Amino acid sequence: MNANIILVASSLIWATAVQPQGYAGLGTDAEGFAIPKPDTRLTFPADHGLHSDFRIEWWYLTANLEGADGADYGIQWTLFRSALAPGEAAGWQSPQIWMAHAAVTTKDKHLFAERIARGGVGQAGVQTHPFSAWIDNWQMRSADETLEEISLSASGMEFSYDLNLMADGPLVLQGNAGYSVKSASGQASHYYSQPHYMVSGTLSLPDGPIDVTGHGWLDREWSSQPLAEDQSGWDWFSLSFDSGEKLMGFVLRGARGDFTSGTWISADGTAEPLAPGAFQAQPLNISDVQGREMPTHWHASVPDKGVSVEILALNPQSWMGTSFSYWEGPVAVIGSHSGKGYLEMTGYE
Amino acid sequence: MKGAALLAILSHWRRHPLQLATLIAGLALAAGLWSAVQAINAEARASYARAAEQLGTAGLARLIPETGSIPIARYAELRRSGWRLAPVLEGVVSFDRQSFDIMGVDLLQHPQAPALAEAAEAESSTPLEALRPPGRIFAHSETAALLSEAQQTHPVTRLAALPRGIAMADLSLASQLLRRPDSLSYLLVLPEQTPGLAPLAELAPELTHLPARAAASDTGRLTDSFHLNLTAFGLLSFAVGLFIVQGTIALSLEQRRGMIRTLRSLGVPMRLLSGLFIAELAAIALAAGIAGLAGGYLVAAALLPGVNATLAGLYGASVDGSLSLRPGWVFSGLAMTLGGAFLAGAQSLFALWRLPILAAPATLARxxxxxxxxxxxxxxxxxxxxxxxxxxxxxxxxxxxxxxxxxxxxxxxxxxxxxxxxxxxxxxxxxxxxxxxxxxxxxxxxxxxxxxxxxxxxxxxxxxxxxxxxxxxxxxxxxxxxxxRLFAEVYVTATSDAQGAELAHWLEAQGITVLSRRYHDTRFKGAPLRVYGFEDDEAYRSNWPLLDASPDVWDQTASGKALLINEQLARRHKLAPGSILEIKPGWRLPVAGVYSDYGNPNGQAMVSLPALQKHVPSLPNRNFGLRADPQEITGLIKLIRQEFDFPRENITDQATVxxxxxxxxxxxxxxxxxxxxxxxxxxxxxxxxxxxxxxxxxxxxxxxxxxxxxxxxxxxxxxxxxxxxxxxxxxxxxxxxxxxxxxxxxxxxxxxxxxxxxxxxxxxxxxxxxxxxxxxxxxxxxxxxxxxxxxxxxxxxxxxxxxxx
Incomplete structure (x- = not known):
C-alpha cells in the first residue's frame, strides 16, 4: 500500500470519525455544511447524484456471488466523497476529495485496493444524466439516470471484476422515509438502498477468471454529522434471506450505551423501520484479525419478526487494510432464517 | 626461510629510503588525484539524487509534453484509463521582488506527500489544510526564511528534506500563484500500476515517456559533461602517477638482482620469491592508497567550493552539503591503486620471473x-x-x-x-x-x-x-x-507589473527609449524553453549577435512572422533558418535566425512582443533596458531612484552587469x-x-x-x-x-x-x-x-x- 495515501487520508473523515473521542468536532459543529433534516423528501434521480453541501457521502455496493465452480465469493465497490468545505469549485480549487475501495473475498483470500482523487479535475466524480460514478478506471455506470441496470468495474494489483447488476425490486428508503437516526442525541443521515440487484459477470483472480452470479445491495448515504461524541464505531449487517425478505441492522457502539436501528424489507420490497432496540446483535466468537480481536461470528435477532440467526463470516480475515481500515466481508446466515449477506465492522483499532 | 628471504628483500628499502618515498608518493599522488575527482563527482551526483528524492521524483518515469503543457483534462483522461500518475506544475513566482521556483503537486498523489504531511502536522496543522486557502508552502528552512519574509499570505512550513531554492505547494495554491489553473508541466508515473493497462504510448502519443533514468534529473544530464571532464582529468593524473611508479618499481627490482641471485642460489624457490615481491608491492600500494585517499579527501574538500561555483555558473545546479566519505570512491580508489601498482610493476615482475638463476646482475643494456x-x-x-x-x-x-x-x-x-x-x-x-x-x-x-x-x-x-x-x-x-548583448545602458527591474507600467510610462514621458524584456517559460520537446518578447529597435538590429540568419531576419521577426532561437536550441534539435518551431500548440513560426547565447544551458527563443502578448496574455512586465547617453547614466539612475521606491540592486548600469x-x-x-x-x-x-x-x-x-x-x-x-x-x-x-x-x-x-x-x-x-x-x-x-x-x-x-x- 502506498504509504503517502495512508498518511494523507488518515485525516479524512473516517479516521477522525472513529477515534474513541468520537467525531472530533464534526458531530457538534457542522462548519457551514448542511445538516440532514427529518422533513427532507428524497427525489430521484437527483438524489442518486452528489450532495456537495454535505460533508460526507458514499455509493456503497456489496454482492454475494457464487462462481461457476460452486464456491462463494463477495465483492465490494465503494466510492466515498469527503468535503473540506461545502460546495464545489473548478479545478484544483475544488474542496471535494474522493476515495474508493474495492475488494474481492473468497473463503481464504481477501484482495482489496484503494484509490484517492481530487474533485474538480475529472479524475473522480458522480453524474446523474446518465448516472455514472467513477474514480480513475473504476466505475459504476447506468445507461440512463435510474439505477435499474448498472455495470460495475474495478481493479487492483491482483484482481479485477466486471459485473452487470439488474434491480429486481424498488429502492428502499431507510429509517424514516430516508432519514436515518444514528444516535439518541439525534445525529442522522439521509440513507436509501437498492437491495434487490441480480448480479452476473466475471471476477479475475490470481488463479484466473471466473464467471459469477448472485445478489447485490447498494447503499447510498450522506450526512455531515453521522456519529455522536461518545460513539466509537459500528457493526452493520445487510442480510438477504432465502425467503426473499431482507434485513438491514446496525449497532453504533457508544460509551453511553449502544444505539441500534434497522429496516425490515418484505419480499415485495416494502420497507418497515424497526423501533430503536428492536434489532439486537451479540458476538458469539472472537477471531484474531491481524492483531485485533474482532467478532466474526454473531447472533442477531428481531423478535417481532421471529428472526434469530447466527451470522458467520465467509472469511474471518476480511480486513480492509486501507487508509481508513475496517472489516468488510460476506457472511452466511443460519437459524430461523437462512441466507447470505455482508457485515461491516469499524472502530476496532 | 620465508622470514629470512622477506627480511633480505625488505632490507633494500632501508638502504634506499628515497626510492621508497618516491614509490609511495607516486602511488599516493595517482590515487589521491583520482579519488579526489571521484569524491567530487560522487558528492555532486549524490546531491542531484538527493534533490530528486526530496522532490519525490527519484526513480519515477515521467510523461512530458512535446510543447507547452498538459491540460488537466488530459491528466484526468489518463487517470481514467487506469494509469496511476502524479501531476506536477512547475514555474517561477515572485514575492516582493524575489523569484522562487514553485513545484505544485497533488498532495494526495505525490510520492513526497508523507514527509509533507508529517511536517505540516509538526506545525500543528493538518495535511488537508494545505489543500485549502490560503494553502501552505513547504520549503527548506533557508528558502522558507526568505519566503516568510517576502510574503505573509501563505504559511510556510520548514522541511529540511527539501532542496534549497524550491517551494513546494499543493496544486490548488501553485496553480493560482502561477496563474495556470488548467495546465500541468509533467506527470510522474507512479510505481504499482494495475496489470493489463493499455500502453501509455497508445493512450498519449502526444506525450514523451521519459524513463526514470533519463528523467533522474535535468541537472544530472546537463552536468554529465562536467563530470566526464573531471574524470578525464583524474584519469590523466592517475596515468601520470603510474608513470612515476613504473620507473621506480623497475629500478627497485633491478637493484635487487644481485640479492635475488644470491637468494636463489641459497635455495629460495622462485615461486616464493615472486610471491614475496608481489606481497611487498601490495603492501606498499595499500599504504600508498590509504595515504592517497587521505590526500584526495583534502584536495576534494578544498576543490568542492570551486566545483560548486562551476556547476552553479554553468548549469545553475547547486551541490550542497559538505564532503562525506563514501564507500564508492574509497574502494574504487584503493582498487585503482592496487591495480595500478601491479600494472606498473607487471613488466618488471614478469622479467624477474623469467630471469635465469645465475643471470648477471648488470644494468639492463637499455x-x-x-x-x-x-x-x-x-x-x-x-x-x-x-x-x-x-x-x-x-x-x-x-x-x-x-x-x-x-x-x-x-x-x-x-x-x-x-x-x-x-x-x-x-x-x-x-x-x-x-x-x-x-x-x-x-x-x-x-x-x-x-x-x-x-x-x-x-x-x-x-x-x-x-x-x-x-x-x-x-x-x-x-x-x-x-x-x-548588453547594449542598453541601464537595466531596471520593477517590483510589480503595476510599477513596471508606471515606470515605462514615466520614462517615455522623459523622452527615454525603453526596451521592455518580457518572457514566457514553456517547454519544447521536454526541455525548458524561454520565449522572450522584444520590441523592435535599431539597437537589436545593429547589435544582436546573430550566428546565422535569413536575409530579412529582423523585418520578419519584428513583424511576428518568424522567430529567433539561440544556438543551443538550434544545435540540439538541428534547427536552422527556415525550420519551423512550435512554441505552443497551434502557434508555429519559422526560424529566421540563430543567435549565440553563452552561459545558458537551456533553449531560448525571441519573438516580437506583440505576437507573444497575443498568444500569452498577462505576461509579467518588470524588466526594462534603457538607452541613455553615457554621460547621463549616473544622473538617470539617481532620478529613477528619487522617483521610484526601488531597492538598490534593481537598477544597474551596463558596466556593473x-x-x-x-x-x-x-x-x-x-x-x-x-x-x-x-x-x-x-x-x-x-x-x-x-x-x-x-x-x-x-x-x-x-x-x-x-x-x-x-x-x-x-x-x-x-x-x-x-x-x-x-x-x-x-x-x-x-x-x-x-x-x-x-x-x-x-x-x-x-x-x-x-x-x-x-x-x-x-x-x-x-x-x-x-x-x-x-x-x-x-x-x-x-x-x-x-x-x-x-x-x-x-x-x-x-x-x-x-x-x-
Missing part, C-alpha cells in the same frame, strides 16, 4: 634496445591517434569527443620518444666539441629512462595549453558577446585552473623521480668522463642542461598537441556538452609562460641530482673502476 622500442612505441602511438580519428569521424557527442582526446593524448605520448630521439640526433650532429657531443649523446642514451617522465610532462603541458586556450577563447568570446557576469565566468573555471596546476605539479614530480632513479645508474657512465678531466661542477651543470634540453623539446612538442586539444574542446566537447561552438583564439604569451614553467620544473627536478653530483666524493667515482657495481 640504450641498445632503445631505437627498436622507440619505433614500436611510435607505431602504437600512430595507431592510437588513427583509432581516435576514426571514432571522431563515425561517432558524435561527448563520449566520442573524450575518446578521441584520450586516444590522441596516449598516441602523442607514445610518439614522443621517437620524436625527441630524432631531435637529439639532429642536435648531436650540429654539436661542436667533444663535451657537447658527449652531452647530446649522453642525453640520448638516458632517454629510455626518462621517456615516461617526459610523456607525463607532455600530457600535463598539452592539457594546460589546451584547457587554457579553451578557457581564454571562451572568455574572449564571452566578453565580446556581452558587449553585443558586465563586471558581475565576468566574475561569474571566472569563478566558473576556478576548478579547471586548480586541476591544471596540480597535473603540472605531478608531471614535475615524475621528472624528479626519474632523474633520481637514473642518478644511481649513471655513475659508471660519468666516472670515465670525470676521469678524463671534466670537473664535478661541469658534470652537474651538464646534468641540469640535459634536463633542460629534454623539457624544452617536450614543451615544443606539447604545443601542437595542446592546440589540437583546444580545438577538440571548443568544437566538439563544448558543442556536445553545452550546445555552443566557440571560435579559437591563440595566446602565445601564455605558451611562453608555460614554456618557462616547464624549464623551471626541469631545473628544479635536476637540482637535487646535480647538487649531489657536484658534492660527490671522488672516491665514489673511483670505485666505479674498482668493482662491477
Amino acid at each position: 640504450g641498445q634496445q632503445a631505437s627498436r622500442s622507440h619505433m614500436f612505441s611510435a607505431f602504437c602511438g600512430a595507431a592510437s591517434i588513427a583509432a581516435g580519428l576514426i571514432v571522431l569521424y563515425f561517432f558524435q557527442g561527448l563520449v566520442a569527443g573524450f575518446a578521441f582526446l584520450g586516444a590522441l593524448m596516449l598516441g602523442a605520448a607514445l610518439l614522443l620518444p621517437l620524436l625527441i630521439s630524432a631531435g637529439l640526433s639532429v642536435g648531436a650532429r650540429m654539436a661542436k666539441g667533444a663535451l657537447a657531443e658527449w652531452l647530446w649523446a649522453d642525453t640520448r642514451a638516458q632517454l629510455p629512462g626518462m621517456s615516461l617522465a617526459l610523456m607525463a610532462l607532455l600530457l600535463a603541458l598539452a592539457a594546460n595549453i589546451g584547457v587554457g586556450t579553451m578557457v581564454s577563447s571562451f572568455r574572449l568570446t564571452f566578453t565580446g558577446w556581452l558587449d553585443q 558586465k563586471t558581475r557576469s565576468l566574475a561569474v565566468f571566472d569563478r566558473t573555471f576556478v576548478i579547471t585552473a586548480a586541476l591544471n596546476l596540480l597535473t603540472l605539479g605531478v608531471a614535475g614530480f615524475a621528472l624528479l623521480t626519474s632523474l633520481l632513479t637514473l642518478w644511481s645508474q649513471r655513475l659508471p657512465q660519468l666516472a670515465p668522463v670525470w676521469a678524463m678531466g671534466v670537473t664535478r661542477r661541469q658534470l652537474a651543470a651538464a646534468e641540469v642542461l640535459r634536463s633542460l634540453i629534454l623539457a624544452a623539446g617536450t614543451a615544443v612538442l606539447a604545443l601542437p598537441l595542446g592546440l589540437v586539444l583546444a580545438w577538440v574542446l571548443l568544437s566538439v566537447i563544448n558543442v556536445a556538452a553545452f550546445g555552443w561552438k566557440l571560435p579559437m583564439y591563440l595566446f602565445p604569451l601564455d605558451w611562453l609562460r608555460l614554456f618557462m614553467l616547464a624549464l623551471l620544473a626541469a631545473v628544479i627536478a635536476a637540482a637535487l641530482p646535480a647538487w649531489r653530483l657536484s658534492r660527490i666524493d671522488p672516491a665514489d667515482l673511483l670505485k666505479v673502476f674498482a668493482n662491477e657495481r
